[in-house]
Amino acid sequence: MTATLSVQNILQRFLPGQPLDSHRRKVCARLTACRTARMGGMEMHCDHCQTRSICYYGCRDRHCPQCQGRTTAQWSARQRSLLLPVPYFHLVFTLPHTLNGWIQIHPEVIYRCLFAAAWDTLSQFGRNTRHLGGELGMTAVLHTWGQNLSRHVHVHCLVPGGVLTDTGDWNKAKNDYLFPVRALSRRFRGRMVSLLRTSANAGDLHRVTHSVEIDDVLNRLMHQEWVVYTRHCLNQAESVVDYLARYTHRIAISNGRLLSMDGDRVAFRYKDYRDDSRIKTQWLEGQEFVRRFLMHILPKGFMRIRHFGYLSNRTRRRKLAVIRHCLSQPPQLEATTERPTSQRCWPCPHCDDGLVRMIRQVPRFRTVVVPTG
Template sequence: MMASSLTVQTILDQFLPDEPLDGHRRKVCARLTGCRTARMGGMEMQCDHCKARSVCYYGCRDRHCPQCQGRASQRWSDRQRALLLPVPYFHLVFTLPHTLNGWVQLHPEVLYRCLFQAVWNTLNQFGRNTQHLQGELGMTAVLHTWGQNLSRHVHVHCLIPGGVLTGRGEWHRAKSHYLFPVRALSRRFRGRMVSLLRASSNAGELHRVTNSGEVDDVLNGLMRQEWVVYTRHCLNQAESVVDYLARYTHRIAISNGRLLSMEGDRVSFRYKDYRDQGRLKTQWLEGREFVRRFLMHILPKGFMRIRHFGYLSNRTRRQKLAVIRQCLLQPPQPETNRVNQEPHRCWPCPRCDEGLVHMVRQIPRFRIVAVPTG
């Protein structure tokens, strides 16, 4: 099977493992394999000119689904445009050492929570203590758990407006092209993350790590390593900022566009090898190994992978952004309409190209049950 017809949905249908999955992953897989099929229900459409009828099935809207994230990304982008400031933006990436991958497998909620906390604590302290800033940063952070070859590679992408809001309601702009020194960020991040993990262990939250002395050995070893932080001055054009970030917010482990072929029980896909100057290469995996890697990146139920901090946090964002815009002499932004309105369900007819297709009836969905695993 070639790329034109190969999808993650097809691969899951064929190679889901025989051994039982946990309930959350079963439900996610059921939604992904049922996406835009009769199981999801849909609409029967008819052209008002040529009278041709067609069926359009609904998407699953699961955040792990490659077929549904394009529209979700666009909707998110539209909402975020009202939050843009007329300042440069900085892109930072904080990476968790691969030494902790085993703990991520055992306690993903704990590790991911600590990662967000460590990143924000690090940047917040730098924003408040840097001599020319001394105020509150704003940050949008997005969790990614994968590398290009679907391996586990846990990191957080951060997009930060270039400046802080002081306690006196003043705006102090960032003067550096890299925001903060990378090595200093790395060491502060390392210390904070290790401290949070040690506290989590003392509170019994890492109870699945059962080897005697493992927690102390791992954390002491991590303090002797250099941790990876990437930072760059990314964009000046405000409209480009949201489009830039949207590519990260709704990215999933692998998109259908990267799949190349399926031959027998093997699957190939395209990836960038960043250790080889970002060259495009082809990865071949056994079908079951592909599925195993894909399932590694299903997030815990209810876990928020996109978070806002500082003056961009949901609680105080409206008030603080108004103060910042006043400092920057920017006119107030129009309120985003959050009311979910029913779309006008008609489209140009693809057959006659003269009429409009309208919905004539709803097609009920089947009850989505767990994907069989035996």
């Protein structure tokens, strides 16, 4: 079973009986139907060995471990045209586990505040003339999990090492850590608590029913040390995109980390960062595995990859042209993801000598419920 074990198998076995809202029910339906007859597909024919086979479509859901490879490749191709010939910095802003209860009932509010607090923190430091004195750019990716599938909400940020000034000049980063980590942590803590208090006053945290709980939690948060991780990342353009792509379309757990399913228990591999990043094995009851997996399904329509500053979609083309002029880099065209007009073909998996082409569409298989009585 180890060779074929997947998140899809586990959901098919242990999902029945789990309480699901309509959004999670639809997501799980797509994940369990992925690359099966329920999705439909294509009948393929090899021009060499004459073998016919059926290839079923993927669900393309962003939570599906089987559908992220192609999406990651397409995203990477687009991002390569946006890279600058400068060092990049990787920063991670992490929320304390004290907020896990609020995240459970108001995920969209907390995630939105996290993005805003991280960007406000970095942009304020970038605008400070003592540091750089201009506008930063940032690509941020939300992750909600730890290696053992527990709730661990944080945002990964990739920041080019420099700012665009108001006069149209480029100021490069002055050191190998971008900004002081302790100062970043305290600014991030204050900004996040302020945004949460504003959200509470606006009624966005209406599911927190105890009136004194909000003040108690926020006051407790201000007395905790918050974690901001920063490191000088990479200086080669191609490596930067590959590095970031590992984070952008990562899901809570990939099929490659699953080890075995023994009875009602599931084993998977994880990295224990508190123990010198040693690789360990975690055993969970099947129901608990599914419960933890469902925790990390994002709210419907929530954007987990966002661009800020001179990398924001609205002004990116114009501002990157100015920066490239300052850096004497030739202008580059943004990559597109248009599909080729020619008929697609692939190497034959059976004979390795021919090419397989689609000869017909296979319609979706729909289960017909026969009424009884």
